[in-house]
Amino acid sequence: MKVLLIGASGQLGGDLLRNNPGHEIFAPGRETLDLTRPTQITAVIGDFTPDVIINCAAFHNVPLCEQQPEEAFLTNCVAVRELATAAQRVGAQLVTFSSDYVFGGNGQRTPYSETDTPQPVQIYGITRLAGELAALAVAPDNTLIIRTCGLYGRNRSKSKHGNFVDQRLAEAVAGLRIEMSCEQTVAPTCCDDLSRAVFALLERPGVSHGIFHLTNEGECSWYEFACAIFELSGYRPDVTPVDRGGLSGTMRRPLYSVLANTRARKLGITLRPWREALRAYLQAKRTS
Numbered sequence: 232m233k234v235l236l237i238g239a240s241g242q243l244g245g246d247l248l249r250n251n252p253g254h255e256i257f258a259p260g261r262e263t264l265d266l267t268r269p270t271q272i273t274a275v276i277g278d279f280t281p282d283v284i285i286n287c288a289a290f291h292n293v294p295l296c297e298q299q300p301e302e303a304f305l306t307n308c309v310a311v312r313e314l315a316t317a318a319q320r321v322g323a324q325l326v327t328f329s330s331d332y333v334f335g336g337n338g339q340r341t342p343y344s345e346t347d348t349p350q351p352v353q354i355y356g357i358t359r360l361a362g363e364l365a366a367l368a369v370a371p372d373n374t375l376i377i378r379t380c381g382l383y384g385r386n387r388s389k390s391k392h393g394n395f396v397d398q399r400l401a402e403a404v405a406g407l408r409i410e411m412s413c414e415q416t417v418a419p420t421c422c423d424d425l426s427r428a429v430f431a432l433l434e435r436p437g438v439s440h441g442i443f444h445l446t447n448e449g450e451c452s453w454y455e456f457a458c459a460i461f462e463l464s465g466y467r468p469d470v471t472p473v474d475r476g477g478l479s480g481t482m483r484r485p486l487y488s489v490l491a492n493t494r495a496r497k498l499g500i501t502l503r504p505w506r507e508a509l510r511a512y513l514q515a516k517r518t519s
């Protein structure tokens with residue numbers, strides 16, 4: 232298949248390139264394809280005529296979305312609609328990513344399935360939900376939305392200043408005292424596993440549209456995840472659990488945003504439990 236990959240310099244994009252099972256992939260940088268420039272979207276897609284467009288780009292620094300809602304809306308919604316329109320024009324399938332933050336987590340104790348009603352509680356989640364709806368409105372039969380959670384991968388996320396695992400390791404090496412939120416429950420997900428699952432999904436006959444959840448299995452708080460990182464990598468920093476009620480200033484994060492991978496599991500696609508994926512990531516880091 233001819234695949235146009237957007238956001239290849241990021242965490243997930245990098246692992247999609249590394250785990251490409253043999254597709255012809257064109258992965259232009261932001262200088263060639265900036266999602267905030269609709270003319271570039273139309274031109275690149277018109278020239279390359281992909282079979283599949285995989286969009287890993289997003290404006291997803293959550294606090295920054297509160298300060299710059301227009302920019303967040305432009306990348307996470309308007310550009311996704313442009314992609315869906317351009318994809319429709321050339322008969323391509325659009326695969327675009329969304330987030331566990333489309334859910335509010337209030338009172339939730341069990342993983343959200345694809346059919347649960349979203350209720351985002353901050354600008355970031357609102358723009359992601361808007362992007363989902365806009366793309367599905369334009370191209371309902373060939374837009375695949377993949378919601379995921381807590382990504383970490385070998386490439387650095389520029390906008391998030393790295394990833395959670397590498398940030399904690401750096402803090403441990405620096406001998407810092409670490410405070411970690413214990414009130415938000417998530418399913419941290421390794422991009423190596425996610426990228427393989429994305430290709431597996433694309434290979435399944437009949438998987439052309441709709442919403443899928445794809446995360447590593449299980450759940451934990453950020454505090455528990457940090458403790459596992461230190462345990463598996465042999466560090467013993469001073470880590471204190473803190474409960475801020477999901478609040479950073481006036482911005483709210485969901486207290487529970489674990490996703491149930493219901494539709495993928497029915498197709499036989501599962502990601503390993505988060506602790507196993509973390510162990511493999513740390514091992515790969517040691518040997519690279």
Ligand SMILES: NC(=O)c1ccc[n+]([C@@H]2O[C@H](COP(=O)([O-])OP(=O)(O)OC[C@H]3O[C@@H](n4cnc5c(N)ncnc54)[C@H](OP(=O)(O)O)[C@@H]3O)[C@@H](O)[C@H]2O)c1
Nearest residue numbers: 238240241242243265266288289291328379380381382388
């Ligand atoms: N990271 C998480 O914890 C998490 C959680 C849930 C969902 N997701 C979603 O999963 C997807 C992949 O996330 P990720 O962590 O791999 O992202 P990432 O590492 O931050 O990479 C984002 C990529 O998008 C590119 N990009 C950003 N704005 C762009 C624009 N206007 N035009 C063209 N390219 C642009 C970046 O290019 P530059 O290198 O030039 O910046 C980079 O290649 C995103 O949709 C994200 O929101 C992520």
